[in-house]
Amino acid sequence: MKLDTKGIAILAFIVGLLTFFVFMPSKGLQGIPTALQVQTLEGENLSLDSLRGKPYLLTFWSTTCPGCVAEIPLLQALNQKMQNTGFRTIAVAMSYDVRTEVEAMRTQKGMTYTVAHDQNGELAKQFEVRVTPTSFLVGADGNIAVRKMGEWKEAELEQKVRELLKG
Template identity: 30%
Template sequence: MKRLKKHTKLLIILAAAALLAGATIYLFPPAPRVPPETEFTLMDGSKVTLQSLRGRPVLVSFWATTCPPCVEELPDLIQLYRDLRPQGFELIAVAMPYDPPLQVQDFVQRHNVPYPIAIDVQGKVTSAFGGVPYVPTAFIIAPNGKTELTYTGRLDMAKARRIISRYLKDPGA
């Protein structure tokens, strides 16, 4: 009987550890060391690459017009962009492939979104970033091109600001 209790406790501990490991991977997927070289097609038809943005911190934000957390974090992203852009920060928001371009354009105009919006109709950008199964998902990319943070869910703005600020130019310089 005593031996059975020990085995039961061990099985419970192992099951809990497996669940915790699975939840950790699900909630905090590992960030790619270097994001793939990606070309973004912006709403105005122009193109920008991650390579062209090297030398400054970049936030790539995947979102959808029908995603409540994406809409909720929009004012924070706009403020982040306005505050940090003059110091060298860049933000590119990528509309998910299932979002109709005209709906995205209308949404961006209605909400006066000041940062570049990429349209990913063919899903090439989302595929390049690992499929991006959930929105919002954000990637903070350091000036050297390496991913500093991958975040799924409404972005922790304080954490994002701390990471981005390490790479910004001194506004008084």
């Protein structure tokens, strides 16, 4: 069997190009895009501008993402620890998630923090989300303090939140 080196080289080039575009650095989103709203599973329209004054975590996730599902207990524990500080966790399910499955997972996993569904994908587009989980720690000033692609380590996340709460 003869190796087709030209074909392998073309395939490697295409894979490399796709990898670059999927994981290339963002344009440097620093602040929350203005006038953005997300609809919670309860039907509340939550304006991200209304959250100014207190830090919060905005995390994009999916019911089909193993890392996202594994991260739920960590986010739940953080939500419990920070409940009297004004800090808030908002989990935004991706547009390709089925709403009933998002609701079922929230119930099954006991998610007491705010859960929303980005039904049309506009919020993920505004935040340049390419993979899940992708999280944004937002300071009280409304600026993004940390953008993280992938799962959080519990100690790292709690430390960052406490730093934001100090101001």
